[in-house]
Amino acid sequence: MSETAPKLETDAAAILKAQKRRNVWLALALVAFVVIVGVSTVIRLQESDFGGSDRLYFSGYMDEAAKEKRDREAEERAIAAQAEAEARLAEEGGNE
Secondary structure, X not given: OXXXXXXXXXXXXXXXXXXXXXXXXXXXXXXXXXHHHHHHHHHHHHHOOOOOOOOOOOHHHHHHHHHHHHHHHHHHHHHHHHHHHHHHHHHHHHHO
């Protein structure tokens, strides 16, 4: 009877050792996954263009980018119309 008790303790020690080894590998795999996700995120963010163009990384900013583009185009049209009006005034002033 006394022979079975030490064998169970040895098995428990072996089980615990194997469990710790699996836990270490699982932790390493988890750390590797986090590193890969972090590196890929940094790379994608570096490739993105936040300079106001239409090519943005996050789709949530598309409405804001489109509004800014419309505003720039409207401002350019206003400047062109003002220059045209000034040219007409100068032309009319030269005809008199």
